[in-house]
Amino acid sequence: xxxxxxxxxxxxxxxxxxxxxxxxxxxxxxxxxxxxxxxxxxxxxxxxxxxxxxxxxxxxxxxxxxxxxxxxxxxxxxxxxxxxxxxxxxxxxxxxxxxxxxxxxxxxxxxxxxxxxxxxxxxxxxxxxxxxxxxxxxxxxxxxxxxxxxxxxxxxxxxxxxxxxxxxxxxxxxxxxxxxxxxxxxxxxxxxxxxxxxxxxxxxxxxxxxxxxxxxxxxxxxxxxxxxxxxxxxxxxxxxxxxxxxxxxxxxxxxxxxxxxxxxxxxxxxxxxxxxxxxxxxxxxxxxxxxxxxxxxxxxxxxxxxxxxxxxxxxxxxxxxxxxxxxxxxxxx
Amino acid sequence: xxxxxxxxxxxxxxxxxxxxxxxxxxxxxxxxxxxxxxxxxxxxxxxxxxxxxxxxxxxxxxxxxxxxxxxxxxxxxxxxxxxxxxxxxxxxxxxxxxxxxxxxxxxxxxxxxxxxxxxxxxxxxxxxxxxxxxxxxxxxxxxxxxxxxxxxxxxxxxxxxxxxxxxxxxxxxxxxxxxxxxxxxxxxxxxxxxxxxxxxxxxxxxxxxxxxxxxxxxxxxxxxxxxxxxxxxxxxxxxxxxxxxxxxxxxxxxxxxxxxxxxxxxxxxx
Ligand SMILES: Nc1ncnc2c1ncn2[C@@H]1O[C@H](COP(=O)(O)OP(=O)(O)OP(=O)(O)O)[C@@H](O)[C@H]1O
Ligand SMILES: [Mg+2]
Numbered sequence: 222x223x224x225x226x227x228x229x230x231x232x233x234x235x236x237x238x239x240x241x242x243x244x245x246x247x248x249x250x251x252x253x254x255x256x257x258x259x260x261x262x263x264x265x266x267x268x269x270x271x272x273x274x275x276x277x278x279x280x281x282x283x284x285x286x287x288x289x290x291x292x293x294x295x296x297x298x299x300x301x302x303x304x305x306x307x308x309x310x311x312x313x314x315x316x317x318x319x320x321x322x323x324x325x326x327x328x329x330x331x332x333x334x335x336x337x338x339x340x341x342x343x344x345x346x347x348x349x350x351x352x353x354x355x356x357x358x359x360x361x362x363x364x365x366x367x368x369x370x371x372x373x374x375x376x377x378x379x380x381x382x383x384x385x386x387x388x389x390x391x392x393x394x395x396x397x398x399x400x401x402x403x404x405x406x407x408x409x410x411x412x413x414x415x416x417x418x419x420x421x422x423x424x425x426x427x428x429x430x431x432x433x434x435x436x437x438x439x440x441x442x443x444x445x446x447x448x449x450x451x452x453x454x455x456x457x458x459x460x461x462x463x464x465x466x467x468x469x470x471x472x473x474x475x476x477x478x479x480x481x482x483x484x485x486x487x488x489x490x491x492x493x494x495x496x497x498x499x500x501x502x503x504x505x506x507x508x509x510x511x512x513x514x515x516x517x518x519x520x521x522x523x524x525x526x527x528x529x530x531x532x533x534x535x536x537x538x539x540x541x542x543x544x545x546x547x548x549x550x551x552x553x554x
Numbered sequence: 555x556x557x558x559x560x561x562x563x564x565x566x567x568x569x570x571x572x573x574x575x576x577x578x579x580x581x582x583x584x585x586x587x588x589x590x591x592x593x594x595x596x597x598x599x600x601x602x603x604x605x606x607x608x609x610x611x612x613x614x615x616x617x618x619x620x621x622x623x624x625x626x627x628x629x630x631x632x633x634x635x636x637x638x639x640x641x642x643x644x645x646x647x648x649x650x651x652x653x654x655x656x657x658x659x660x661x662x663x664x665x666x667x668x669x670x671x672x673x674x675x676x677x678x679x680x681x682x683x684x685x686x687x688x689x690x691x692x693x694x695x696x697x698x699x700x701x702x703x704x705x706x707x708x709x710x711x712x713x714x715x716x717x718x719x720x721x722x723x724x725x726x727x728x729x730x731x732x733x734x735x736x737x738x739x740x741x742x743x744x745x746x747x748x749x750x751x752x753x754x755x756x757x758x759x760x761x762x763x764x765x766x767x768x769x770x771x772x773x774x775x776x777x778x779x780x781x782x783x784x785x786x787x788x789x790x791x792x793x794x795x796x797x798x799x800x801x802x803x804x805x806x807x808x809x810x811x812x813x814x815x816x817x818x819x820x821x822x823x824x
Contacts, residue, residue: 228713240718414691419674423682426671433633433669434683435654493673 243487246538247502250485254506258513265516272395276463278508279397280305280456282501284475285482286408287452289500290445292483293412294425295492296344296351298337298449300358301456302475306468307366308333308457313375313467322383329454336362337450341443355446359476366469374468377461387462397459404452409497421445425492474525481532482507507531582645584609584773585630585742591638592625599625601797602639607742612764612774614784614805616817617794623777624666626794627744630775631663632656657683660741664748666777668731672720676712677701679719680734704737705729709759724751736763743767744775749783761787781813795819 238245258265284301291298308329315325336358343354377384389396412418420441423431432438456475461467484490485506486499507528514524585607592600600622607613615623628634630641632650641648643659650656656663670679677698678685686693686700698715705712710729712722719727728751735743745764749757757780764774764787776788784791785805793801793816801816 410691414694416685416687416692419678419682419685419692422674423671426673427669430665430669430671430682433631433653433663433665435652435657436683489673493671 244496244499244502247486247499247506251502251506251509254509254513258509258516262513262516265513270512270516272393272398274508274512275398276395277512278504279395279401280460281475281478281482281508282401282504283404283456284449284452285479285500285504286405286497287448288479288483289408289488289495289497290412290421290448292488292490293421293492293495294442294445296442296445297355297480298446299352299355299476300340300362301449301453301479302472303359303362303366304333304336304450304453305457305460305472305475306470307362308454309461309471310366310370310375310467310469312458312461313377314369316377316380316383317375322380326458329458330451333450333454334447335450338443338447340450341446344446345439345442363469370467370469372469374466376466384462384465387459387464397463400459404455405497405501412495412497422493422495425495477532478507478528481528485531581608583607584644586642587630587639589639590626590629590636592629592634592636598797600636603794603799605792605799607773607775609773610768610771611789612768612776612787614788614791615775615777615794616781616784616791616813618817621794622797623794624746627663627746627775627777630656630742631661631744660739661744662735662738662740662742663744664731664735664746666746668727670719670727670731673718675718676715676730679730680704680737682734684738704733708733708736708763725753725756728752729756732760736767740772742773742775746777747779749778749780757783781810793817
């Protein structure tokens with residue numbers, strides 16, 4: 222006689238591990254990096270170095286939080302480094318022209334959001350691939366910054382409030398670090414807990430399905446580039462405040478660090494799956510590697526090679542292990 | 555088993571007699587499509603289709619592959635905007651502006667490709683586009699609880715509601731798509747091949763669901779290649795061929811053979 226029995230349910234822990242495998246693996250990788258640099262150098266784990274690391278990681282974390290939204294929609298924004306440079310230069314020019322710095326901050330944030338939305342319009346409404354639009358943006362925005370500054374660095378003077386944002390600290394913690402963590406927390410809540418975040422994930426998982434259930438798919442697609450624009454402006458302002466000057470040569474190669482941080486954190490380049498916690502860990506890992514290699518007196522050129530190798534490894538893991546694990550290939554059918 | 559198929563033998567009966575049976579003569583159609591035209595590039599997907607849909611009836615829509623069934627029903631669900639023709643809903647001339655417009659008019663559709671988001675969990679897919687919001691945030695707990703009720707009401711068994719849809723079987727995915735369309739008080743429920751991946755018991759559940767919602771006055775459109783199912787739940791069957799509607803029959807006036815001939819385009823019966 223055959224008995225009809227129900228399948229047993231595996232342990233909830235297994236499900237949890239499977240679901241969070243990528244965040245756990247980047248957390249593990251981050252710890253390995255920390256241990257490695259802590260044993261190889263005397264200074265890595267000192268309070269001063271950690272604060273310095275956090276201050277340097279802040280612009281990356283801010284833009285990577287926004288980039289997580291973009292990549293979750295299966296998009297990409299290559300222009301963030303150039304946008305940072307443009308805002309960086311514009312802010313210095315505006316302050317030098319005598320505009321009060323709080324007003325400059327508002328103007329720059331608005332300009333960043335507008336620039337991003339303009340790119341988003343080409344991507345969402347004109348259906349030009351994000352790669353192409355933002356590659357053009359990468360060239361155009363850096364070019365405008367160069368044109369405006371003629372390649373010179375523009376000093377920021379008599380704006381102590383402004384430079385305090387980049388150099389100051391509250392309770393010993395650098396203000397950029399505090400601001401970047403705030404941005405990451407907001408990004409986490411929006412992506413994970415709010416309707417807009419759900420729309421971003423849905424558009425990335427299946428754009429047509431999102432449209433068919435009445436979501437404003439085009440607007441969502443365009444809006445995430447507004448977010449990277451806004452975040453890039455914020456990062457550009459913080460960098461200007463830290464360095465006390467604006468330059469068209471700021472943030473060269475910045476987009477690579479940002480994208481590496483996001484992808485390393487486990488956000489899927491195929492869209493539909495994004496994690497801010499992973500992005501935070503990815504950012505810290507990238508920053509720790511950069512910082513640690515310098516402390517080890519390794520050639521700065523070597524840092525680029527290591528960062529590149531890590532991007533490759535991360536994307537490899539991301540596409541191989543996760544595409545098969547979650548059967549993501551099916552969604553394109 | 556196939557009601558009607560064995561009892562009726564005459565073919566070529568006057569199938570265009572409007573709404574006999576349950577539908578009171580002269581009743582106003584809930585949906586009335588006239589001269590619907592839709593082209594995709596060089597493909598004339600629909601070449602002027604008329605279709606009426608009455609409250610409380612199930613209309614079967616059949617036809618060859620690429621006949622235009624999905625395209626016609628997608629127009630009704632706001633997914634495509636037609637290139638020509640008119641649409642009346644409850645006697646009112648409307649131009650659907652998009653899927654959200656159709657949803658607001660209680661038109662729901664189970665898509666042939668299911669239109670699920672693979673990386674979102676079961677509850678999230680059921681509430682896709684109509685998330686429950688509390689104090690500005692997603693109320694995931696409420697959605698999970700209601701999702702459980704929605705699935706239970708349709709006899710769908712999915713043990714782990716927080717599983718991503720990508721991890722489910724083909725039939726489970728189809729069941730979720732059906733639950734999503736059927737659970738929010740639709741007035742018009744369109745099902746584009748809802749049973750293609752379902753097992754015996756699940757097909758029965760879908761047919762029972764159709765019977766149940768019909769009684770409450772819902773208009774159902776059922777597209778399927780399982781012709782025997784049509785004879786069990788449908789009141790009327792419309793046949794499409796190459797972007798046109800070629801025939802319309804009350805179920806009691808037709809049978810399997812007749813239907814097959816209509817679908818393949820045998821001129822003698824039309
Ligand atoms: N989005 C689209 N773009 C281009 N052509 C399309 C599109 N949708 C449908 N078509 C074309 O319109 C015609 C009708 O397609 P439709 O999907 O409505 O057929 P169907 O009757 O649902 O067929 P099946 O039984 O195979 O589902 C086909 O020739 C198809 O190629
Ligand atoms: Mg079809």
